[in-house]
Amino acid sequence: MSELSEKGSLGLSVGLDGQQPVELDLEVCQAMLDALPYCALLVDRDHRIVAANLAVQETLCMHSDDLCGQYCPKIVHGSETPYSGCPLEAAVDRGCAVETQLHDPDSGTWTLSTIYPTNMVSSAGMPIFLHTARDITSEKEADLKLSQSLEHHKALWRLLERLQTCRRPQHVFEQLIDLTLDLSWMDVATAASGFLFTDGELQLVSSRNLDPGLEDVCAKNSQPDCICRAVAESGQAAIVSSDKLTHHCVPAEVRPHGHATLP
Secondary structure, eight states, rough: OOEEEETTTTTTOOSTSSSSEOOOOOOHHHHHTOOSSSSEEEETTTTEEEEOHHHHHHHTTTOHHHHTTTTTTHHHHHSSSSSSTTTHHHHHHHOOEEEEEETTTTEEEEEEEEEEEEEOOTTTTOOOEEEEEEHHHHHHHHHHHHHHHHHHHHHHHHHHHHHTTOSSSHHHHHHHHHHHHTTTTTTTOOOOOEEETTTTEEEEEEEEEHHHHHHHHHTTTTTTTTTHHHHHOOOOOOEEEGGGGTTSOOOTTTOEEEEEEEE
């Protein structure tokens, strides 16, 4: 959660300490709100909706007249108390604009939720706040891809540096596996193994986090339908879910996972 500057992006002044409050002109404000393509509301400090733009009305399938006066957390989030992460409480306390990024783990979406104090008051004398909510999922996904790409380039550079001192295939695999498992998006329990394929023989030369029983099977090369052997023979990468594998020695408590095998 972060405080914004002293000017709102819509030209509405925020944090207007010492200025005379202006009574709300609902008709003018409604026209301004409807010009925005994303959800925008006017709310009082008690989370009561004063006005809602067309984007809000379409999202909630409710007319503006039915939304006005409603308790925002209940009508939007189904909550009888202020929604966790809503920046209104902080904006009221600080007297300035506040924004926060909200993540919905069920849908995977990200929303930029912002509150701007105004110098407007309702007919009852309640301070009015501009509340906007904008989907930023595509921006977050782009940021993540850029971050991962940069991380991968740095890991590749470190690998190339370390390979200068490697003298045995085992050392090469160890460096490659360690750098791969060290990537930020890797699960801490991720297992990995490296094989040499020479004259039709598959040899385990390095591993990390493998179950002892599975490591023994890999070392003995005793699995007839081994996906690693199939990839080595075909030269084609394979990504397989764990329920499609026949490694019976994998402990039952191991959760479902995927296997990525690269030649």
